[in-house]
Amino acid sequence: MTPPTGAYRLSDEQVLLRDAVRVLADERIAPRAAEIDRSAEFPEDIRQLLATHDILGLPFPEQYGGVGTDLLTVCLAIEQISRVCATSGLILAVHELGALPILLAGSDEQKDRWLPDLAAGRTLIAFALTEAEAGSDASAVRTRAVRDGDEYVIDGGKRFISQGSVADLVVVFAATDPAAEKSSRRLSAFVVETDRPGFAVTRIEHKMGIRGSPTAELAFSALRVPASNRLGEEGDGFGIAMRTFERSRPGIAAQAVGIAQGALEIAARYARERKQFGRPIGELQMIQAMLADMDAQTEAARQLLYASCAAIEDGAGDAARWAALCKLVAGDAAMRVTTDAVQVLGGYGYIDEFPVERMMRDAKITQLYEGTQQIQRLVIARSLLRDS
Numbered sequence: 001m002t003p004p005t006g007a008y009r010l011s012d013e014q015v016l017l018r019d020a021v022r023v024l025a026d027e028r029i030a031p032r033a034a035e036i037d038r039s040a041e042f043p044e045d046i047r048q049l050l051a052t053h054d055i056l057g058l059p060f061p062e063q064y065g066g067v068g069t070d071l072l073t074v075c076l077a078i079e080q081i082s083r084v085c086a087t088s089g090l091i092l093a094v095h096e097l098g099a100l101p102i103l104l105a106g107s108d109e110q111k112d113r114w115l116p117d118l119a120a121g122r123t124l125i126a127f128a129l130t131e132a133e134a135g136s137d138a139s140a141v142r143t144r145a146v147r148d149g150d151e152y153v154i155d156g157g158k159r160f161i162s163q164g165s166v167a168d169l170v171v172v173f174a175a176t177d178p179a180a181e182k183s184s185r186r187l188s189a190f191v192v193e194t195d196r197p198g199f200a201v202t203r204i205e206h207k208m209g210i211r212g213s214p215t216a217e218l219a220f221s222a223l224r225v226p227a228s229n230r231l232g233e234e235g236d237g238f239g240i241a242m243r244t245f246e247r248s249r250p251g252i253a254a255q256a257v258g259i260a261q262g263a264l265e266i267a268a269r270y271a272r273e274r275k276q277f278g279r280p281i282g283e284l285q286m287i288q289a290m291l292a293d294m295d296a297q298t299e300a301a302r303q304l305l306y307a308s309c310a311a312i313e314d315g316a317g318d319a320a321r322w323a324a325l326c327k328l329v330a331g332d333a334a335m336r337v338t339t340d341a342v343q344v345l346g347g348y349g350y351i352d353e354f355p356v357e358r359m360m361r362d363a364k365i366t367q368l369y370e371g372t373q374q375i376q377r378l379v380i381a382r383s384l385l386r387d388s
């Protein structure tokens with residue numbers, strides 16, 4: 001069998017969904033974006049909007065009440081929402097990130113228990129891997145889960161957990177065998193209901209961008225969960241996290257493409273209207289070159305993202321490489337394009353009368369979370385060297 005090549009063609013349903021989300025984003029989310037950024041408060045109204053329109057249900061199979069779409073369709077939705085508000089796009093991206101461990105490794109009973117409410121958007125879920133001493137090196141997690149009869153007792157803490165303070169469920173990665181010979185077997189994954197005694201939100205970070213997305217520090221103190229909340233077997237946690245990233249990193253690439261597209265559109269519109277030296281700045285070749293480069297970078301990132309989704313969905317053996325490729329390229333494109341958008345707008349780009357300064361701040365996170373750009377390069381290089 002020839003390996004998946006990433007060939008894709010958007011179906012009629014995908015185009016319809018993309019366009020419907022685009023209209024919803026323009027009409028209902030864009031008017032809220034500046035205030036969400038200014039207040040740095042989680043936009044509960046947008047979460048409800050996404051739930052009501054079944055957008056939060058996109059990643060979930062129909063048998064659990066979801067829409068049952070493929071990865072590319074989820075990414076089309078994240079892209080369109082992020083085009084006007086990266087914080088709002090992240091609600092869907094994180095909901096998918098948190099649900100993936102259950103979708104990938106949950107038993108039928110666990111899926112029946114948690115997925116219907118998640119698919120309906122009645123509950124939200126977060127993904128808690130990172131700790132103060134375990135960032136890029138995720139296998140260094142220190143949070144402990146110790147078996148006690150039919151339960152596990154979890155002690156430790158997590159940092160930088162998106163939506164950790166508003167989620168009803170958090171997938172917590174904890175060490176069940178800290179001294180395991182293979183570091184990849186140290187961790188197990190647990191679904192934790194956030195109303196359990198011993199679960200606490202100890203801090204919300206002040207951030208440069210995606211300011212409406214609460215980034216929480218979590219503390220677990222003698223937190224008891226039933227053994228039936230463990231996903232997979234003991235020691236499967238690291239593998240579950242890595243398989244999750246193969247499907248969630250394209251979501252961050254989609255967020256990046258959306259941010260870049262939003263900034264490009266604003267810069268192009270501004271260049272048509274703003275006059276200096278007696279003519280629109282869009283007639284100046286240096287501005288034209290900047291706009292052309294912005295378009296080329298955004299479109300290249302988008303095409304790689306869609307191709308990556310297709311390859312991953314088709315079961316590519318090197319799914320981790322595809323996921324890393326699209327996140328790397330899209331994150332860098334978003335950072336460059338938004339920076340250039342500020343340049344096209346001149347001084348007006350630097351003040352919050354226009355959204356491009358917000359988009360530039362929002363873009364930066366796409367180069368950092370779900371693995372920094374350096375880590376994406378490591379993943380790609382390892383795949384190349386292994387295969388050759």
Ligand SMILES: Cc1cc2nc3c(=O)[nH]c(=O)nc-3n(C[C@H](O)[C@H](O)[C@H](O)COP(=O)(O)OP(=O)(O)OC[C@H]3O[C@@H](n4cnc5c(N)ncnc54)[C@H](O)[C@@H]3O)c2cc1C
Nearest residue numbers: 127128129130135136160161162215368369370371372374
């Ligand atoms: C706003 C926000 C939201 C987040 N949301 C979540 C979430 O929902 N869930 C979650 O679990 N985590 C989340 N994170 C954590 C995020 O994934 C980590 O911050 C990220 O993986 C980097 O880890 P670190 O910050 O500890 O940096 P470090 O690992 O300390 O890295 C510092 C620098 O060293 C480089 N570096 C590290 N190792 C290598 C290497 N081997 N080779 C080359 N360079 C290397 C890095 O690229 C970086 O430039 C979030 C972070 C932020 C800021």
